[in-house]
Amino acid sequence: MTTTEQTAAGTVSVDLEAELRESNVEEVLDQLDRELVGLAPVKTRIREIAALLLVDRLRRKLALSAETPTLHMCFTGNPGTGKTTVAMRMADILHRLGYVRKGHLVAVTRDDLVGQYIGHTAPKTKEVLKKAMGGVLFIDEAYYLYRPENERDYGQEAIEILLQVMENQRDDLVVILAGYKSKMDRFFQSNPGMRSRIAHHIDFPDYTEDELLAIAKLMLAQMNYRFSPEAEEVFRDYIRRRMKMPHFANARSIRNALDRARLRQANRLFANRGRLLSREDLVTLQPEDILASRVFTEGAPDGTGHEAGTGTP
Amino acid sequence: MMTNYGNRITQGQFSFLPDLTDEQILAQIEYALNQGWALNVEFTDDPHPRNTYWEMWGLPMFDLKDPAGILYEVNECRKAYPNHYIRVTAYDSTRGWETPRMSFIVNRPKEEPGFGLVRTETNDRHIVYTLRPYATERPENERYGS
Numbered sequence A: 001m002t003t004t005e006q007t008a009a010g011t012v013s014v015d016l017e018a019e020l021r022e023s024n025v026e027e028v029l030d031q032l033d034r035e036l037v038g039l040a041p042v043k044t045r046i047r048e049i050a051a052l053l054l055v056d057r058l059r060r061k062l063a064l065s066a067e068t069p070t071l072h073m074c075f076t077g078n079p080g081t082g083k084t085t086v087a088m089r090m091a092d093i094l095h096r097l098g099y100v101r102k103g104h105l106v107a108v109t110r111d112d113l114v115g116q117y118i119g120h121t122a123p124k125t126k127e128v129l130k131k132a133m134g135g136v137l138f139i140d141e142a143y144y145l146y147r148p149e150n151e152r153d154y155g156q157e158a159i160e161i162l163l164q165v166m167e168n169q170r171d172d173l174v175v176i177l178a179g180y181k182s183k184m185d186r187f188f189q190s191n192p193g194m195r196s197r198i199a200h201h202i203d204f205p206d207y208t209e210d211e212l213l214a215i216a217k218l219m220l221a222q223m224n225y226r227f228s229p230e231a232e233e234v235f236r237d238y239i240r241r242r243m244k245m246p247h248f249a250n251a252r253s254i255r256n257a258l259d260r261a262r263l264r265q266a267n268r269l270f271a272n273r274g275r276l277l278s279r280e281d282l283v284t285l286q287p288e289d290i291l292a293s294r295v296f297t298e299g300a301p302d303g304t305g306h307e308a309g310t311g312t313p
Numbered sequence B: 001m002m003t004n005y006g007n008r009i010t011q012g013q014f015s016f017l018p019d020l021t022d023e024q025i026l027a028q029i030e031y032a033l034n035q036g037w038a039l040n041v042e043f044t045d046d047p048h049p050r051n052t053y054w055e056m057w058g059l060p061m062f063d064l065k066d067p068a069g070i071l072y073e074v075n076e077c078r079k080a081y082p083n084h085y086i087r088v089t090a091y092d093s094t095r096g097w098e099t100p101r102m103s104f105i106v107n108r109p110k111e112e113p114g115f116g117l118v119r120t121e122t123n124d125r126h127i128v129y130t131l132r133p134y135a136t137e138r139p140e141n142e143r144y145g146s
Helices: A016-023 A025-035 A040-061 A083-096 A121-132 A155-168 A181-190 A192-197 A209-222 A229-244 A250-271 A279-283 A287-291 B022-034 B067-080
Strands: A004-006 A012-014 A073-077 A105-108 A136-140 A174-179 A200-204 B038-044 B085-092 B099-107 B115-121 B127-133
Touching: A016 A025, A016 A040, A025 A040, A025 A083, A040 A083, A040 A200, A073 A083, A073 A181, A083 A105, A083 A136, A083 A174, A105 A121, A121 A136, A121 A155, A121 B067, A155 A192, A174 A181, A181 A192, A209 A229, A209 A250, A229 A250, A229 A287, A250 A287, B022 B038, B022 B067, B022 B085, B022 B099, B038 B067, B067 B085, B067 B099
Parallel strands: A073 A174, A073 A200, A105 A136, A136 A174
Antiparallel strands: A004 A012, B038 B085, B085 B099, B115 B127
């Protein structure tokens, strides 16, 4: 064991620094800081969890026994605030810290857990749970599991199986529930057992205007595009207007807006086919690509109502 | 059988060893998963060596990544058939192999009565030998006291 040494006094000391380096977790946390804009409370909580697991590992080296901590989590927040993205990272972090064995993420919704007729639900849920073992099970829009208005709904059965596995096979998988805050609260009210088995409730705040612009630039950089200086100002204006409109889905609305801007850029380049295009032309988004949006012309978002749902990874 | 005390049947891997513990089973499954093989749980109460096709416990588990899920099925099968033979098979779908690459018993009945040798006399005083499991004298599902 490289991190345990005898000191002169005969007490055993452990090297937190070495353990940290060995786990490579710092790398993931830095990546999280770099690639995810804003989300301060979320990042703090993830750091806390990472620290807890690391200290736990050191304690185990000194044979200080402690029950493995429960790491089931609940992510609440408005659409497009990065719940799925963080869940994906979470799987990686937990894997590096040795809390889950494989570190894969299985993302499911109600359809994957609840069956259509009697006796269909239990095998279906168990199948999903088995698939997620050794990794992280991410249940998107978890509140749909429970439908109080229909007393013969099979969702309750799925919840019971889930609870049982969350309690008895804590070493085998981590469950992350995600959904909108208000609906999630109502879900927990009617399922107090679920609430008490989840140790970490993490709330994802909405992004500010500046953060959204930073996200937009990050997304563009990943797609090898960039704004011209004027276009950046116009896009800031776009964000400001878009945030006030209905069905605003944070980063997802930004992504869709960028996709449409790319479409218009391509169209613009196509329209004046006569001249030769430089590399510069191909990567730059101009103000007119953004100004053509219905947000500016009609005061309504393009494709109204289609981006408020949750995305899939 | 002289080398095989107590009439324990010896089929597949590890069958001359003491029963595998759950930890050892997990390690073997882990190995198979790392090779990219699909695991499958099967059971039977007919221990004849020529009985190659055992009953399947559910479908083969093609998409599991972690051994815990497979051990879970093994335990479910043990609960349902505590007095049957249960084995875990790892199937390799690589072209050219397309065959089980591992197979080992994970559960046996408490009492294994063993096999009787049957001698059949044919023409010219020739003798044809065959094996007959004592257990199969009784109908299916009543063979090992459950």
